[in-house]
Amino acid sequence: MIDFTGKMNISVKDCNLYYGDFHALKNINIEIPEKQVTALIGPSGCGKSTFLKILNRMNDLVEDCKITGSFKIGNIDIFDKETDINALRKNVGMVFQKPNPFPMSIYDNIAFAPRTFGIKKRSELDEIVENSLRRASIWDEVKDRLKKSALGMSGGQQQRLCIARSLAANPKILLMDEPTSALDPISTGKIEELMEELKKDLTIVIVTHNMQQATRIADNTAFFLLGELIEYGATDDIFSSPGDERTERYITGRFG
Amino acid sequence: MRKLYSALKIICLVALGITLICLVAVIAYVLIKGTGKLSFDLLFGDYKSSPSILPAFVGMLELVAIASLIAVPIGVASAIFLVEYTNNKGKLVRIIQVATETLAGIPSIVYGLFGYLIFVVAFGWGYSIIGGGITLAIMILPTIVRSTQESLLSVQGGLREGSYALGASKVRTIFKIVLPSASGGIVTAIILAIGRVVSESAVLILTIGMVVNKVPQNLLSPGTSLALDIYYFASNGYRDEAAATSVVLLVFVIFLNLLASGIGKLIKKSTGEEK
Ligand SMILES: Nc1ncnc2c1ncn2[C@@H]1O[C@H](COP(=O)(O)OP(=O)(O)OP(=O)(O)O)[C@@H](O)[C@H]1O
Ligand SMILES: [Mg+2]
Numbered sequence: 466m467i468d469f470t471g472k473m474n475i476s477v478k479d480c481n482l483y484y485g486d487f488h489a490l491k492n493i494n495i496e497i498p499e500k501q502v503t504a505l506i507g508p509s510g511c512g513k514s515t516f517l518k519i520l521n522r523m524n525d526l527v528e529d530c531k532i533t534g535s536f537k538i539g540n541i542d543i544f545d546k547e548t549d550i551n552a553l554r555k556n557v558g559m560v561f562q563k564p565n566p567f568p569m570s571i572y573d574n575i576a577f578a579p580r581t582f583g584i585k586k587r588s589e590l591d592e593i594v595e596n597s598l599r600r601a602s603i604w605d606e607v608k609d610r611l612k613k614s615a616l617g618m619s620g621g622q623q624q625r626l627c628i629a630r631s632l633a634a635n636p637k638i639l640l641m642d643e644p645t646s647a648l649d650p651i652s653t654g655k656i657e658e659l660m661e662e663l664k665k666d667l668t669i670v671i672v673t674h675n676m677q678q679a680t681r682i683a684d685n686t687a688f689f690l691l692g693e694l695i696e697y698g699a700t701d702d703i704f705s706s707p708g709d710e711r712t713e714r715y716i717t718g719r720f721g
Numbered sequence: 722m723r724k725l726y727s728a729l730k731i732i733c734l735v736a737l738g739i740t741l742i743c744l745v746a747v748i749a750y751v752l753i754k755g756t757g758k759l760s761f762d763l764l765f766g767d768y769k770s771s772p773s774i775l776p777a778f779v780g781m782l783e784l785v786a787i788a789s790l791i792a793v794p795i796g797v798a799s800a801i802f803l804v805e806y807t808n809n810k811g812k813l814v815r816i817i818q819v820a821t822e823t824l825a826g827i828p829s830i831v832y833g834l835f836g837y838l839i840f841v842v843a844f845g846w847g848y849s850i851i852g853g854g855i856t857l858a859i860m861i862l863p864t865i866v867r868s869t870q871e872s873l874l875s876v877q878g879g880l881r882e883g884s885y886a887l888g889a890s891k892v893r894t895i896f897k898i899v900l901p902s903a904s905g906g907i908v909t910a911i912i913l914a915i916g917r918v919v920s921e922s923a924v925l926i927l928t929i930g931m932v933v934n935k936v937p938q939n940l941l942s943p944g945t946s947l948a949l950d951i952y953y954f955a956s957n958g959y960r961d962e963a964a965a966t967s968v969v970l971l972v973f974v975i976f977l978n979l980l981a982s983g984i985g986k987l988i989k990k991s992t993g994e995e996k
Contacts, residue, residue, distance in 0.1 A: 521886060528808065555888030565879035568902055568992035577897070578887040614992065627883070634887055 467548055469556040471539040473499040473637045473668045475520065480534035482515060484527065489515050491692045493534070497685070502660055502669045504679040504700065507689035508715065513672040516689070517640050519543070520670065521557040522550055538638065555582060558631030562643040564623035566615035566630075571607050574615045574626060578634035593633050601629035602659055621652025628659065639663065641671040645678070657682050676716055680704055688712045751971060755964035763965055768934040772954060772962050774969065776936045780850060780929065780944035781919060783937065787854025788861060788918045793911055795858075796865030803866075804873040805895055821863035832860045833927035840928060848930030848943035856928050857921060861914040868913075872906030873899060905988035912981040916974055922948035947973070 475497035482490035490512045497503045505513040515524070522543065524530045536543040543553065555578065567574050575594045584590060594611070598604040603625040607618070615626055624644060631639060641660075645653040660669055660682050673679050679686050680700060687697040688709075696703060696712045707713040766773035799817075807814050836856030840846050876899050884894040900907075925931075930943035933953045937944040945953070947970040954963035 523882065523886060526882075526885065551888040551890055553888075554886055559886040561879060561882065561886075563879055565877070565883040567880060567883065567898055577884070577889070581887060581889045581893060616992075630883075630887065 467541050467552055469539075469541070469552075469637050473539055475638070475668065475670070476535075476537045477519075478535040480516075480519070480532070480536065482512075482519065482524070482533075483531045485529045489692050490519075493694045495687060495694060495697055497668065497670060499668045500664055500666070501684040502664050502671060502682050503685040503687065504683035505670065505672045505687050505689060506674070506676070506679055506715070507695075509674075511689040512692045513689055514642050517559075517642055517670060517672055520638070520640055521554050521559050523559065525550065551581075555634045556636050557638045557640060558634055558636035560624070560628050560631055560639065560641040560644045562646055564620060564627050564647070566618070566623050566626055568614065568616055570612050571615045571618075571626060572611040574630050575633045577630065582634070597629040597633040598626075600632050600659075600663070601625045602655060602662075603629060619652075621648045621655070624648060624652065625656065625659070628656070632663075636667065638668045638670070641669065643672050643674060646674060653678075676704075676718075688715060690715070748971070751964055751967045754961060755966070755968035758961040758965035759968065763962060764969075772933070772959055774947060774950050774966050776933060777945045777947045777950045777966070779936050780946045783850050783940065783944070784854045784857060784925075784929075784946060785915055785918050787851060787940070788857040789911065789915060791855060791858035792862045792865055792914065796862050797869050797907060800866050800869035800873060801895060801900075804870055805891070805899065809870070809874065817866075821866050824863040825867065828923070829860060829921060830923040830927070832856055833924035835859075836924060837927040846941060848928065848932075849941045850929055850937050850944045851940040853925050853929035853944075854940075856924050857918050860921070860924060861917055864917075865910060865914055868910030869903070869907050872903040872910070875906065876902045901992060905985040908988065909981045909985040912977055912984065916977040916981075919946075919973055919977065920948055920970060922946070922952060925949055926952075 475495075477493055477495045477497075480490055480493040481488070493516065505516065507513055518524045519532060519536060520538075520543065524532065532544070538557070541553075542548060567577065572594055575597050576590045579590060579593050584593070595604065595608075598607060603622060606622060607626075615623065618626060624647070628639075628644070645656050648656070657678065660671070663669060671683070673683075683700045685698065686700040686703045688695045688703065688707075688711075690711055696707060696709045698708075703712065704716060707716065762771050763773055765775050768776065803809055803814050803817060833856065836852055836859075840852030840855065841848060844852070846852050880898050880902060881894055884898045885891075889897070925946050926949065929945070929949075931945055931949050931953055932943045933945045933950055935942075935944075947966055951963050951966045951970065954960070954966060
């Protein structure tokens with residue numbers, strides 16, 4: 466069994482990733498501190514999602530995807546043979562760009578992960594469901610319709626449901642791939658507040674195309690360009706005095 | 722030009738009219754000829770004094786049971802393997818694709834001949850319900866594989882990703898997420914396949930014989946089906962009985978088609994995909 470109780474900082478060294486012949490990530494080195502929000506920014510196709518998906522090994526599902534380098538969460542080696550991929554994914558949750566609620570009731574959506582890991586007792590599940598929905602600040606909106614299909618919710622509600630669904634697995638790290646790009650400003654605001662709250666216990670890595678969002682929520686920001694990590698540091702530094710001309714041009718909206 | 726256009730329009734209208742008349746004529750003729758002849762004796766009689774389709778009912782139920790018990794699990798499992806374990810790509814998938822498409826297009830009498838040579842002759846079972854049922858299973862297998870594949874492929878990729886990302890295994894993802902989402906389409910396909918079993922005749926002439934006057938004792942007995950009864954009655958001078966049997970068969974097939982679309986909708990509703 467891998468132990469996810471230690472420090473949850475992420476350390477990536479000499480990461481290279483190929484889709485077939487295509488070199489999608491080039492020599493990435495990055496240290497992501499625990500219990501902070503780290504934003505990945507950069508123009509479309511630069512490899513942000515690809516990088517994110519390394520951390521919960523979703524790229525394993527992609528044929529012809531070759532990855533080299535060293536990847537650690539605390540002292541767990543992500544790609545070690547001993548590392549159980551399902552346990553890894555339980556502890557490294559992921560929220561996708563497009564809300565993807567399962568076609569089942571709200572309750573069953575949230576209970577999916579705990580049931581996966583063997584929790585059957587009704588009272589225990591009830592508690593996890595309520596807790597997770599509360600943490601995702603959607604409990605009040607859905608508490609009277611837990612048995613209703615999750616597909617009947619609004620887009621913003623669905624996305625918070627998906628966050629709650631991830632939280633129900635009790636992850637230590639939460640990866641979010643443009644979680645608010647399909648949402649209206651009010652839902653976006655709610656999810657941003659949520660991240661503020663969640664980072665007390667969780668390490669959050671978020672991909673965003675929205676510069677204001679990065680400055681609002683991220684402690685650190687990494688700028689990717691064409692598969693390379695151009696610049697990485699405290700968000701305030703990156704946005705007030707970017708060290709690289711390309712970073713400056715991107716964040717001031719002059720390309721990308 | 723104008724004249725040409727209006728002439729074209731008239732030709733199309735006439736064609737449509739002929740189509741409609743053909744459709745209505747068949748159904749109306751069968752109903753008019755057959756409904757009057759529907760009687761208790763025909764439906765449930767013991768075939769002592771007058772013809773009865775009770776043996777055909779029993780035969781049909783047994784054939785449907787055998788064919789679906791064999792073809793549904795094998796077909797659905799094959800489709801799951803192709804879509805979920807090979808990503809629906811690769812040489813094996815290509816070969817199976819071509820094979821299922823070819824098999825689906827083969828006239829049913831060819832399946833019948835196969836069943837005859839294997840079960841009736843080689844196995845020495847003679848004409849039997851079981852031989853016919855297995856042959857029908859082979860006949861509907863390709864369609865079940867194909868339509869299950871389609872249903873599985875139409876499940877959004879985001880759902881699978883979402884399940885894996887929560888730490889669910891492949892098996893759990895397939896059984897808890899993918900299959901329930903695809904079940905509407907799969908069940909519809911199964912019911913339509915059952916419709917083919919119910920209305921098939923060519924295969925059965927060569928495999929279960931055409932013993933119209935005895936309820937089959939067991940699965941190794943020869944038997945009959947509704948479609949065979951129609952053929953038998955018509956060619957032995959019982960024209961009204963043939964029409965009446967057609968009415969029954971027609972009702973069955975229409976019922977199965979309604980059931981197919983109804984169940985698809987119902988399952989979508991229960992998962993919330995449709996309101
Ligand atoms: N499964 C795949 N097979 C082959 N190439 C891929 C695959 N997934 C992504 N790529 C390629 O890798 C590069 C990086 O893709 P990625 O999705 O990581 O970009 P991104 O930075 O997330 O972009 P966006 O902001 O548009 O989401 C792109 O050029 C993309 O075409
Ligand atoms: Mg992306």
